[in-house]
Amino acid sequence: xxxxxxxxxxxxxxxxxxxxxxxxxxxxxxxxxxxxxxxxxxxxxxxxxxxxxxxxxxxxxxxxxxxxxxxxxxxxxxxxxxxxxxxxxxxxxxxxxxxxxxxxxxxxxxxxxxxxxxxxxxxxxxxxxxxxxxxxxxxxxxxxxxxxxxxxxxxxxxxxxxxxxxxxxxxxxxxxxxxxxxxxxxxxxxxxxxxxxxxxxxxxxxxxxxxxxxxxxxxxxxxxxxxxxxxxxxxxxxxxxxxxxxxxxxxxxxxxxxxxxxxxxxxxxxxxx
Ligand code: KIV
Numbered sequence: 001x002x003x004x005x006x007x008x009x010x011x012x013x014x015x016x017x018x019x020x021x022x023x024x025x026x027x028x029x030x031x032x033x034x035x036x037x038x039x040x041x042x043x044x045x046x047x048x049x050x051x052x053x054x055x056x057x058x059x060x061x062x063x064x065x066x067x068x069x070x071x072x073x074x075x076x077x078x079x080x081x082x083x084x085x086x087x088x089x090x091x092x093x094x095x096x097x098x099x100x101x102x103x104x105x106x107x108x109x110x111x112x113x114x115x116x117x118x119x120x121x122x123x124x125x126x127x128x129x130x131x132x133x134x135x136x137x138x139x140x141x142x143x144x145x146x147x148x149x150x151x152x153x154x155x156x157x158x159x160x161x162x163x164x165x166x167x168x169x170x171x172x173x174x175x176x177x178x179x180x181x182x183x184x185x186x187x188x189x190x191x192x193x194x195x196x197x198x199x200x201x202x203x204x205x206x207x208x209x210x211x212x213x214x215x216x217x218x219x220x221x222x223x224x225x226x227x228x229x230x231x232x233x234x235x236x237x238x239x240x241x242x243x244x245x246x247x248x249x250x251x252x253x254x255x256x257x258x259x260x261x262x263x264x265x266x267x268x269x270x271x272x273x
Pocket of ligand 1: 027045046047048049050087141184186207217219
């Protein structure tokens with residue numbers, strides 16, 4: 001009898017989900033959380049948000065390719081079913097399409113992940129085409145693009161008025177036409193997310209972009225109540241910070257009061273013969 005190994009979801013399979021069953025995604029940066037999430041999600045994103053969430057940075061700008069590769073590796077080790085998508089960090093893909101290919105090839109080779117994500121719309125379309133035609137599955141990221149925070153000035157939601165929608169639609173269409181298999185839409189008003197989702201033939205994955213998208217992604221630590229600052233749109237599905245604090249307090253209390261448990265149950269003494 002042969003046991004089929006678990007097969008990972010692929011980028012083309014995710015693309016084929018357009019307009020069908022909603023796509024479930026979460027960020028993950030560690031092997032152990034990846035293992036817990038794997039049965040429930042279609043893809044795990046090793047987001048460059050790890051710079052803010054794991055390292056306490058103010059923005060994602062300082063994140064390096066090495067940081068992404070290290071955590072991408074960990075998430076691949078912890079998961080076996082979900083597609084793993086690794087973010088390309090700021091500075092690793094914008095200067096030229098050749099640079100982008102070199103960085104993306106390192107990510108795919110060194111982590112074994114199934115796709116990369118990069119931020120930007122029409123301006124990145126040529127790069128998206130270059131990568132897609134050379135065997136790199138690309139997830140786009142439009143709307144609010146956090147790596148551009150220094151140019152944008154803030155992380156504010158966009159596209160509240162219809163008169164402002166044209167560039168966002170143009171961005172989404174451009175990267176879809178260039179061969180992206182899916183795209184994240186971040187922090188845009190619901191009617192704009194709906195319009196983009198209707199306008200492109202690939203699945204849209206919303207974060208702060210309403211249920212009008214083909215799927216949803218959240219930053220794991222935000223939805224678990226572990227992040228000190230959380231965007232307004234995030235529903236908290238857990239309150240783990242409180243749980244961790246209560247456990248640590250109890251541990252500290254036991255140690256200080258000399259109530260820390262002994263090892264009698266762990267290493268029972270052997271009876272003498
Ligand atoms: O880095 C990240 O976590 C992301 C999500 C916000 C989609 O790009």
